[in-house]
Amino acid sequence: GIQVEQSPPDLILQEGANSTLRCNFSDSVNNLQWFHQNPWGQLINLFYIPSGTKQNGRLSATTVATERYSLLYISSSQTTDSGVYFCAGRSVNNTNAGKSTFGDGTTLTVKP
Amino acid sequence: NAGVTQTPKFRILKIGQSMTLQCTQDMNHNYMYWYRQDPGMGLKLIYYSVGAGITDKGEVPNGYNVSRSTTEDFPLRLELAAPSQTSVYFCASSIRPRLRAGRADTQYFGPGTRLTVL
Numbered sequence: 558g559i560q561v562e563q564s565p566p567d568l569i570l571q572e573g574a575n576s577t578l579r580c581n582f583s584d585s586v587n588n589l590q591w592f593h594q595n596p597w598g599q600l601i602n603l604f605y606i607p608s609g610t611k612q613n614g615r616l617s618a619t620t621v622a623t624e625r626y627s628l629l630y631i632s633s634s635q636t637t638d639s640g641v642y643f644c645a646g647r648s649v650n651n652t653n654a655g656k657s658t659f660g661d662g663t664t665l666t667v668k669p
Numbered sequence: 670n671a672g673v674t675q676t677p678k679f680r681i682l683k684i685g686q687s688m689t690l691q692c693t694q695d696m697n698h699n700y701m702y703w704y705r706q707d708p709g710m711g712l713k714l715i716y717y718s719v720g721a722g723i724t725d726k727g728e729v730p731n732g733y734n735v736s737r738s739t740t741e742d743f744p745l746r747l748e749l750a751a752p753s754q755t756s757v758y759f760c761a762s763s764i765r766p767r768l769r770a771g772r773a774d775t776q777y778f779g780p781g782t783r784l785t786v787l
Contacts, residue, residue: 558728590775600759600778643711656727659711
């Protein structure tokens with residue numbers, strides 16, 4: 558299967574700061590998604606972004622499919638942004654539609 | 670809509686015991702998934718289903734079984750619990766539009782079941 562590498566593994570920010578999280582894939586992927594897991598364990602889908610750029614409030618994401626990476630931008634961070642951010646994708650060579658692979662996540666801590 | 674619901678929230682099993690983790694979704698999604706999340710790690714796919722009566726293995730299926738008799742329900746069965754199965758289990762669902770292959774199948778997750786095997 559594909560390898561998914563997320564960086565940095567841990568990030569500590571002061572409230573109001575901006576950050577960029579990165580996700581690298583070992584193969585071309587489709588079905589690329591970003592998720593946020595809050596400190597209580599709940600997983601929320603942030604973006605479905607196989608290519609291009611999307612924005613939702615203070616969050617935006619960009620995927621460069623040809624170079625096999627995706628970036629998640631968080632602007633003016635708030636303490637409620639704390640948690641773990643995961644990316645997941647499926648290899649374009651994988652015919653099993655359900656098999657997405659997750660990275661190990663970036664743990665973000667935003668301090669007041 | 671309740672979305673994706675999972676029961677129980679917590680469970681402690683002894684080695685060798687069996688149990689079923691329940692998952693139900695009310696969004697009429699045809700895809701459903703089971704993941705496990707070990708401490709400090711990402712999610713690993715155990716099994717998934719593309720519709721009632723159809724299931725397939727994910728990355729880590731050993732020690733688990735699933736069934737999908739209805740669109741709504743996707744239970745996960747542990748037959749002989751082992752300490753290595755101590756984890757948090759997440760169920761998820763998504764919809765796959767038939768007309769346009771490769772479109773978004775945004776996954777919606779349940780709240781998880783924390784399982785400890787002693």
